[in-house]
Amino acid sequence: MNSQFFTAWIEETARTIAAHRDHLTRLDAAIGDADHGTNLDRGFTAVREALSAASPDTPGEVLTLTGTTLIRKVGGASGPLYGTAFRRMGATLTTAAGEAVRSAPDGETAVTLTELAAAFEAAVAGVRELGGASEGDKTMVDALAPAARALAGAARDGREPGEAFDAALAAAREGVRATVPLQARKGRASYLGERGIGHEDPGAASTALLFTALRAVAGA
Amino acid sequence: MNSQFFTAWIEETARTIAAHRDHLTRLDAAIGDADHGTNLDRGFTAVREALSAASPDTPGEVLTLTGTTLIRKVGGASGPLYGTAFRRMGATLTTAAGEAVRSAPDGETAVTLTELAAAFEAAVAGVRELGGASEGDKTMVDALAPAARALAGAARDGREPGEAFDAALAAAREGVRATVPLQARKGRASYLGERGIGHEDPGAASTALLFTALRAVAGA
Amino acid sequence: MKKLINAADSVVTDALAGMAEAHPDLRVDLANKIVYRRSAPTPGKVGLVSGGGSGHEPLHAGFVGHGMLDAACPGEIFTSPVPDQVIEASHRVDGGAGVLHVVKNYTGDVMNFQMAAELCAEEGVEVATVLVNDDVAVKDSLYTAGRRGTGATVFVEKIAGALAETGASLGEVARVGGQVNTRSRSFGVALSSCTVPAAGKPTFELSDTEVELGIGIHGEPGRTRAPAATARELTRIAMDAVDDDLPLSGDVLVMVNGMGATPLIELYVVFAEVAAYLRERGAVPARSLVGNYVTSLDMQGFSVTVCLLTDDLTRLWDAPVQTAALRWGR
Amino acid sequence: MKKLINAADSVVTDALAGMAEAHPDLRVDLANKIVYRRSAPTPGKVGLVSGGGSGHEPLHAGFVGHGMLDAACPGEIFTSPVPDQVIEASHRVDGGAGVLHVVKNYTGDVMNFQMAAELCAEEGVEVATVLVNDDVAVKDSLYTAGRRGTGATVFVEKIAGALAETGASLGEVARVGGQVNTRSRSFGVALSSCTVPAAGKPTFELSDTEVELGIGIHGEPGRTRAPAATARELTRIAMDAVDDDLPLSGDVLVMVNGMGATPLIELYVVFAEVAAYLRERGAVPARSLVGNYVTSLDMQGFSVTVCLLTDDLTRLWDAPVQTAALRWGR
Numbered sequence A, B: 001m002n003s004q005f006f007t008a009w010i011e012e013t014a015r016t017i018a019a020h021r022d023h024l025t026r027l028d029a030a031i032g033d034a035d036h037g038t039n040l041d042r043g044f045t046a047v048r049e050a051l052s053a054a055s056p057d058t059p060g061e062v063l064t065l066t067g068t069t070l071i072r073k074v075g076g077a078s079g080p081l082y083g084t085a086f087r088r089m090g091a092t093l094t095t096a097a098g099e100a101v102r103s104a105p106d107g108e109t110a111v112t113l114t115e116l117a118a119a120f121e122a123a124v125a126g127v128r129e130l131g132g133a134s135e136g137d138k139t140m141v142d143a144l145a146p147a148a149r150a151l152a153g154a155a156r157d158g159r160e161p162g163e164a165f166d167a168a169l170a171a172a173r174e175g176v177r178a179t180v181p182l183q184a185r186k187g188r189a190s191y192l193g194e195r196g197i198g199h200e201d202p203g204a205a206s207t208a209l210l211f212t213a214l215r216a217v218a219g220a
Numbered sequence C, D: 001m002k003k004l005i006n007a008a009d010s011v012v013t014d015a016l017a018g019m020a021e022a023h024p025d026l027r028v029d030l031a032n033k034i035v036y037r038r039s040a041p042t043p044g045k046v047g048l049v050s051g052g053g054s055g056h057e058p059l060h061a062g063f064v065g066h067g068m069l070d071a072a073c074p075g076e077i078f079t080s081p082v083p084d085q086v087i088e089a090s091h092r093v094d095g096g097a098g099v100l101h102v103v104k105n106y107t108g109d110v111m112n113f114q115m116a117a118e119l120c121a122e123e124g125v126e127v128a129t130v131l132v133n134d135d136v137a138v139k140d141s142l143y144t145a146g147r148r149g150t151g152a153t154v155f156v157e158k159i160a161g162a163l164a165e166t167g168a169s170l171g172e173v174a175r176v177g178g179q180v181n182t183r184s185r186s187f188g189v190a191l192s193s194c195t196v197p198a199a200g201k202p203t204f205e206l207s208d209t210e211v212e213l214g215i216g217i218h219g220e221p222g223r224t225r226a227p228a229a230t231a232r233e234l235t236r237i238a239m240d241a242v243d244d245d246l247p248l249s250g251d252v253l254v255m256v257n258g259m260g261a262t263p264l265i266e267l268y269v270v271f272a273e274v275a276a277y278l279r280e281r282g283a284v285p286a287r288s289l290v291g292n293y294v295t296s297l298d299m300q301g302f303s304v305t306v307c308l309l310t311d312d313l314t315r316l317w318d319a320p321v322q323t324a325a326l327r328w329g330r
């Protein structure tokens, strides 16, 4: 997986978010403040512009620029959280690439599934550190953490990327579904107490879209 | 018709206005500011209190107190207009009574139909002077003027009060109906231009209620 | 209808009780429904009295204080005050230099203030009247009650009030009030009707795709119904109507006024369009107000009012004012 | 949805353009979305920066000026500003005495301001933060994001701003801000939802016989839905919630705040009830604000915020302030 792959993933994510913008906003209207779709769409639109202006040429740079742009353009809770997630992924891949270059002096920087899984694990850690949410708190962590675990498992089992992304997407979607019966303990939805029960978490839903896009790009 | 009769008339008017309050307000909502029923109900409620506190003992005093109270309590366009109408009626009857006393030294101050018709003519003149409206301008004048004319005609023809009041009420109601196709030239409805066409004038409608009450009291 | 009220017929007095608690500089006579300066009367100063139906808050009681009104007489909702209120208020603020009545041109207001003025004169209080009629949506013809008084009332009260503080005579204060009115025009647009508490439902119905153009401040429908449009388009309609009647040029005092339920952020959006419109014509939005000043209960919408300034009017506008709703200077 | 806007995604910048035209004392950086004093920075004075989602106007930009904020960073509608805005604003108002960030306690606001503060520190700007969390509708527990920041923000900005004008140190200014927050509580009630422009329809639906109790300022539904009731009853529910959390006594600063679409006359009705409630408990509504200060777009409803005063806080509250939305003194 090279920088083209990651650029394609982010662009596909931007399209997917745009297509689901109103849906995400409606989810946020039910238990939040009706801006999640608008926020992410604004952010990923800016990310597309930033990527096409800068054309970063390593996977790490693609994801770091994505994260930085999200932090600079989104605001709200999701801006810093998703921004941090992508920046952590970028940093992980850059470090991995550095090691790869050292060990393979021909300059090959393609990302392995194992490295990508590690990057997602770093993203989960970043989001948890910044937002303080654990799984079960009804946040994006409920989709991101199981998806990252699924990816890591698939990598350990030596699966093909396509299969691994299927597993990650399934785990993310299952995580989204699992937020429905929960009472939120973090973010705006926590203000609602028991009234938030029965609603899907918008941030978990948008996280699942990252994996929808990943699956789509890998399949292409 | 003595002071009891006039007190009964005003009290019946108050009841009739109260019963039609929301209807009058709805008429005013269509082409005005949705307060005509509330205004008159507030005014006539105060009039009932004033009459029962002061128990005026001549017809002229009953109507003058009615008019003064309306001016003091109603506000808006209808307060001064109805107030002036009743004060003019009161003044006319008081003058007539003075003459009656002079010509009939036994102190009989009962009002004749002719005197009442004159009082209504004075009311019309008072409203026209103060508000500057002519018949056909889509105001209370469109009900008051024909009703006063009908009353005067009946008096000239020597009719019974019951018959005369029937004629006045019919004329008032016809006047109300005739306001529907008109474009207003006075009051708030004039702001609407042609959009006011097709609606009954609320002040004309409330004027007809005065005659409804008069008929009811006379019939009792 | 949901409103923050206790009962439809106690809204005005309940709100006045709140004003009394909130503004220690004001005296509120709840029985007579008069709001006046705690310090009234000011000897030798012309007293300014205004009033009109309630439901337009902060007009008028919010403009009682140094540099503006001496007293306000709030009527019932959308119903002009009764003469007694105006007479009593005029007595309380007469510092010996006479009293100016600022009256919005509505049949009811005109008649009640006129009755009051006549009785004041009989009782020895000298009264002059400024009639405000700035609303260009209504043609000033024999076939109407004449142009309505709306936003320019704030300008008249502010500028006449400032001149009165200088010790000017009743004639001078009335003259400047009239001058402000003559140089001012307004136009209003509604996105929704309002609900009069005693009526219990909206005065008119507007669908989600329609607006009313040329509305008054009492929930009367406007002159025409039009498709909903952008702030830019609606502003141009309003400004064109104003500019047709009074060509805009030079320094202009502008108010973008909310009708009561319009968020401030939207009023600023409109103000940007108004300023752009003026600048296109070479006029300058030299002074401005953006906010809820002459409202119509819970109506959504805006009105724009302009006044062509002169140096004197600008100076008087800038003079200190200390009221609940308008404050600057010291 | 009908709104006075040009497009859902240009509302914030269009409104800022209007603010720039309306308030010559302010500088508005449209590209960075920062509103700051024309005179900034004030050498030797602690700079006050606040910000948050737009849709709460006049909060925060309406409170930029002498005696209150030095700069405001408006985010998109209901979305906290991004760190860049806060960093840039902090640089522009740093007069060498450091910068105080006034932050409402929402996950997004806290994270974005924290990121900004870290970068400011790296860049040599000393930053302290006051976190405002006054809303008693949300229990401050491990199981929530903590109490929300609402009306008390105005009190914190005014009082900390007044202290900053005296040349107090960053530590002192932050301390008094924290003290105001600790002594303040709020509770809000909605009669209707609001409509976020980009969402296009009301965030929640309320029938004509229901209200939401314990709402925030972003159209989030409240803690419970209850039958519509009189102003008196709703005020008691709000005040009981406040009093349960912070027993009311002595001199109290009170704000009765409209949510954006509430007519002022209704807010005064509520204020009368608030004052009566306080007096029953032997507390005194010594200072007050009645109006739209911390709004939620076009929501109908009110919130009440109280702060238990001390002599020092009263003095700082009374100190002069010259902003678009709050002005007194000289």
Ligand SMILES: Nc1ncnc2c1ncn2[C@@H]1O[C@H](COP(=O)(O)OP(=O)(O)O)[C@@H](O)[C@H]1O
Binding pocket: A028, A032, A033, A035, A036, A039, A040, A075, A076, A077, A078, A079, A081, A127, A130, A131, A132, A133, A138, A139, A140, A141, A186, A187, A188, A201, A202, A203, A204, D078, D079, D080, D107, D108, D109
């Ligand atoms: N502390 C947190 N940790 C992880 N995710 C969070 C946290 N708080 C909120 N979120 C996520 O952010 C989403 C809301 O994002 P968004 O609507 O863009 O921001 P805001 O809540 O500021 O309006 C929530 O649905 C949730 O998934």
Ligand SMILES: Nc1ncnc2c1ncn2[C@@H]1O[C@H](COP(=O)(O)OP(=O)(O)O)[C@@H](O)[C@H]1O
Binding pocket: B028, B032, B033, B035, B036, B039, B040, B075, B076, B077, B078, B079, B081, B127, B130, B131, B132, B133, B138, B139, B140, B141, B186, B187, B188, B201, B202, B203, B204, C078, C079, C080, C107, C108, C109
């Ligand atoms: N100039 C006028 N002459 C006669 N009647 C008038 C005039 N102006 C208004 N009216 C009457 O007053 C009625 C409205 O009364 P009301 O609603 O109580 O007062 P307002 O118009 O001040 O709200 C109108 O329907 C009309 O009949």
Ligand SMILES: [Mg+2]
Binding pocket: A028, A032, A033, A034, A035, A036, A076
């Ligand atoms: Mg949100």
Ligand SMILES: [Mg+2]
Binding pocket: B028, B032, B033, B034, B035, B036, B076
């Ligand atoms: Mg009326």
Ligand SMILES: [Mg+2]
Binding pocket: B033, B035, B076, B077, C053, C077, C078, C079, C080, C108
């Ligand atoms: Mg009226």
Ligand SMILES: [Mg+2]
Binding pocket: A033, A035, A076, A077, D053, D077, D078, D079, D080, D108
């Ligand atoms: Mg948000």
